[in-house]
Amino acid sequence: MPVAPYLFFDGRCEEAIEFYKKTLGAEVAMLMRFKDSPEPQSAECAPVNADKVMHASMTIRGTNVMASDGRAEGKPKFEGFSLSFPAADEAEADKVFGDLSRSGQVQMPLMKTFFSPKFGMVADKFGVSWMVIVHPPAGKAAAKDFVISRVFDAPRELVWKAFTDPKRMKEWWGPKGAKVMHSKMDLKPGGTYHYGMQMPDGVAIWGKFTFREIVPRERLVFITSFSDEDSGITRHPMAPSWPMLMHSTFTFEDEPGGKTKVTIRWQAYQASPEEQAAFDAGHDSMRQGWGGTLEVLTAYLAKAARPKSKPKAKAKT
Numbered sequence: 209m210p211v212a213p214y215l216f217f218d219g220r221c222e223e224a225i226e227f228y229k230k231t232l233g234a235e236v237a238m239l240m241r242f243k244d245s246p247e248p249q250s251a252e253c254a255p256v257n258a259d260k261v262m263h264a265s266m267t268i269r270g271t272n273v274m275a276s277d278g279r280a281e282g283k284p285k286f287e288g289f290s291l292s293f294p295a296a297d298e299a300e301a302d303k304v305f306g307d308l309s310r311s312g313q314v315q316m317p318l319m320k321t322f323f324s325p326k327f328g329m330v331a332d333k334f335g336v337s338w339m340v341i342v343h344p345p346a347g348k349a350a351a352k353d354f355v356i357s358r359v360f361d362a363p364r365e366l367v368w369k370a371f372t373d374p375k376r377m378k379e380w381w382g383p384k385g386a387k388v389m390h391s392k393m394d395l396k397p398g399g400t401y402h403y404g405m406q407m408p409d410g411v412a413i414w415g416k417f418t419f420r421e422i423v424p425r426e427r428l429v430f431i432t433s434f435s436d437e438d439s440g441i442t443r444h445p446m447a448p449s450w451p452m453l454m455h456s457t458f459t460f461e462d463e464p465g466g467k468t469k470v471t472i473r474w475q476a477y478q479a480s481p482e483e484q485a486a487f488d489a490g491h492d493s494m495r496q497g498w499g500g501t502l503e504v505l506t507a508y509l510a511k512a513a514r515p516k517s518k519p520k521a522k523a524k525t
Contacts (some may be wrong), residue, residue: 210452212271213291217334218277221261224334225275231307232268232293242277256280270295290329290337298342301326305340308332322455322475332464343383354474354487354494358502359467362367362509364460367468368425370509371458377403382506397422401430402439414443428458431477449486453477472498 217224228234243258260277295301305318311333317330326342360367370376374393381388382405386474390404401417414435421429432454444450455477461469478488
């Protein structure tokens, strides 16, 4: 049998069921009240709770969802999970998201993402968290991620520091010939890395990371964008159709001989069709640009890993 969620509404179960019938098309298979219990002596079956829902079962988009008023203490709590609702199309996603948002709290606005034409997150008026998603049409080619990997002759601890220490980033970040003039990092989820670099032709380029996930020495996940000197998001200074935002995942793995493999994965984030097309067409130039940057990193790591020579002791006279 499949796993099924069980929701405890602590006194608002019947109201919630009616709400889901109206907004999500829920179909109720059964509903038992406390007064119908074969064990009326239990604490939950007190007369004050007689008409409360002891157990209910409803179907939402083919999934069995069970519900109850529990102890009916008026303190429902839904934390640490979300229910995913697959909308048939963008129009239904708009309607369902709007209905769930009414008297609820939007956690992420409904929008286009790299994995869905429409996706959003909302806690409804009962506190239940929902992810409303439109799956891409079957047969439609998914956008291809840009992926590049390198194995560095350096231990993972050192390579990790090269990506997470702003002083070290200043030594290698950027294409060949670029000079990092500003490097400031707040390494935490929600924190940022703001950098500025001077290109070989003298033009100043600014950029920003906004960190989403940090697993020390294993993974960095962040949203990257071009920026201005004040850390505001801007468009690519030379390619106006380039995506405003990029979803980046950097992974770090041990390799034999004390070496480290770094894999960089880029995806256009919340991109328009024009931006996605520009990203898909730019993989060759990205590979060339990243190749130069990783060559600079290789040289930096070789220098950083080199043992420091001890000063020679002065000869006694």
